[in-house]
Amino acid sequence: MQRRKKYDKTKICVRCKDAQGNIVIRHTVYCKNCFTPLLIHKFRRVLEPTVNPKPDGPRRTALKPAGNLVIGFSGGLGSSVLLDLVHRCYVALDKSTMPTEGGRDHPRHERVWKKVTVCYVEVCDAFPGMDDRTDEIARFVSRYDELDFVPLRIQHAFDRTWWERIGRSTSFSDIGVDLADESLLIEPLSQTHPDPLTALRTYLSSLPTPTAIHSSIQALTRVLLLHTALQTGSSHLVLGTSLTSLAVSLISGVAQGAGFNVREESMEEWTPDPETRPAPDTVPDDGTEGARKSKEARRTVRIVRPLRDIGMKECATWAWWSHIPVVGKEKWVWPGAKPGIGTLTKDFILGLEQDYPSTVSTVVRTCGKLAPKGEVAGKCILCGRPAQRGVQEWKARISIRSQPPPPPSDSDSTDAPATPAPVVPESKANTRPSLTPYLCYPCHTTLTSRSARPVPSPWPDTAHSSVAPLPVWTEARLGTHANVGVSVADEEEIAVAKKMDQEEMKGIVNEFLCIIRS
């Protein structure tokens, strides 16, 4: 059987209808000359409607953001292409990238963001044997002029000095969470102000699965970038998530219970917690009237993924034709670890993209139509994303948290029914303060969903402590609430965990099934 062609009809570019094509993008052929404006158009089309605090509607006006811009840079392909595009379009003001409408002196052709900062979070200390690429990244960023570079390390998430440096108060006590107990009880740390690196490794070693380690590092990186955006007076944080990476994060997010946050994967707005917000004086002000007026508005950071319509193949082609020396990222692996949900999803999506290129775009477009059911009840204390109201009650209703009794062996002569063994150690006390009511569903699942098999830790030699430290922003927010038994996410409600016996739970599940059937 003849193999199906990967392109429609002819090899001539569909845009200029003249030149021989050079690249096939989801069955459509483009030449090299038309590829550049096409990519810039797709990039601007996503980013520009999000620049002004309020959307313009059909009338296009000048782009006036409420603050500066931070580029979240990982060294990977997507963020390298993003950095190049942002620099060409908004810093170097390359004429070839300008929209043609409005004439040469149209305000749309002026510089948009006063200051552009590139923030890189080095994760090498989270995994054994990983190289530190900070210097290489700094050299890459220095290829572009007029950009500020802020290198961070992942352990800054546990570093009080960094928290203080970005203008936050550190007057809170050292508290951690008992990750060995599913109740996630909040406990005081045995050591005051632990070293950030040790704290990071203890936290990662206490997580139950490789997926949890990957997700936690992604969440820590994201929040570090957001606080950097706030510190630099930025209204926008742009990330180099391509169409392919977005499809991966959407599918793997849903697989990890983040269905409620499916919209935040594409675009989100983040405001710092009132308790941990920096004092107004610490927010940089560049002296302009607009900057002063928008100081309040600037406290919201909009996370935009301008490459979300551009696939990885297009990114790789752009990088090659633009001579961008991509630094690259190392895989997040350690001895004995099995691939997590994210890695498996990535392999699946890449295979899918090769055989059925349009399907990846369909995944993203379909997810774009989803509207999560349920109300928002505040923000998760760990990841800062919206948390759904009543998820713990729902989880308690539908989860069976005990195993059936083991089958009686021949030697077992007694007929007395065995007491079901709990899957996880029973909670020490349901009335003690717990982290659970402060968490969104995916973060709670990340911290509590255990593998049936033992999971090798990236740092087996790290001293194991039953109480794991928490990121500084979580500690700071918990520290402001003297009564931690009250949910911060939903302060008008008091969440109390209630243990129920098997019969009671069966009754509730049956009732739930009856409602579904009717």
Next chain:
Amino acid sequence: MSTISLKIEFGGGLELLFSNQRSHRITIPANVPPEGSDVPSKPVDITYLLFWLRDNLLKERAELFVENGTVRPGVLVLVNDTDWELEGEGEYQLKDGDEIVFISTLHGG
């Protein structure tokens, strides 16, 4: 036996599998034996080149380059600056002086 010369380039981190050298010049036979024959009667194509590169230039982790008889998903191939999907992918018959580029899209993201 007639031969052809090719310029091979690796990008996006794929060069790390090939002695960290981005550009290579190679010479390969112009004709190779088709499957089940010993007579070199078939013009050399990219599929042959993939296995030639794996057996002669690749230094480590072949599974990151070749998978199921073709390039691994996530590797982009350009033939004289044109996507190999426009040129028949693995069936493209190589010519003397061709420039073949392999770019990995998996070097992070």
